[in-house]
Amino acid sequence: MTARVFVTLKPSVFDPQGHTITEALHQMGYTDIEDVRQGKYFELTLPGRSASEVKDLAAEVAHKLLANPVIESYRIEVAE
């Protein structure tokens, strides 16, 4: 089993990196792209566990380490 964890800054938190990327894209002519938010992606490999166990464990480590709940939120997908 693999858990995919996506960590992003909360919508209320300014993203200086995303903002700079947006500006670069606009300068390149991609003016239709209104906004970019940068995040992080993790793949956790957990053999021999059920999907629900994997999801629970991924949520636990996402909350404790992978994301900082003060500024970030996370989303988890479980795959074979």
Next chain:
Amino acid sequence: MTFAIVVFPGSNCDHDAYHAVQDVLGQRAEFVWHKETDLKGADVVILPGGFAHGDYLRTGAIARFSPVMTAVRTFATAGNPVIGICNGFQVLLEAGLLPGAMLRNDRKYRCEYVHARVEQTDTPFTSLCASGQVLKIPIAHGEGNYYADPQTLERLERNRQVIFRYVTPQGDVTTEANPNGSLANIAGICNDARNVVGLMPHPERACEPALGSDDGKIVLESVVSALIART
């Protein structure tokens, strides 16, 4: 008086802190490796600047789980003075010993002198300062853009937990004086109990006139004086 200087893999201002404590202040300094579990009888703990664990994941995110942090938490909770400088401040935020979080600077890494105004003098690290005193101290960071949600910020202001703010040399809070985009020009804060202080500027690098400024010395002298007053 003994200062414990915690050393994480990637700390790089540990020796600056050691020099300031031992050679400039004439106090005892002890390095404490992050895997150790006791603070060698320290009276003060310094979490120094640098890039603990390579700043991987987020600044301070891995360091907060180092074994020594359990001892630092116990030391802090007992009311003893702890100061986190730059990366040390980031570690204290990740550890939840101070409220809020750091975001990347608005645009760039900044390595220069700034002016930090002392907002509150009732912490062990500002006890010798005058209220409103402006200290010329260097910064060197890419992630010092202090963030807290509106409720937390309101609480910080109400409890007078903002200890240092970026200002002009004349002491005015302006957008231009803010090097990193920090909310309310915040350069340093303390916890509820006021014994744990974190700041982005480096007072330990500004303790001798030969280095361009000795304005930072008062921060370390304050804690020595505060501890003497306590005993």
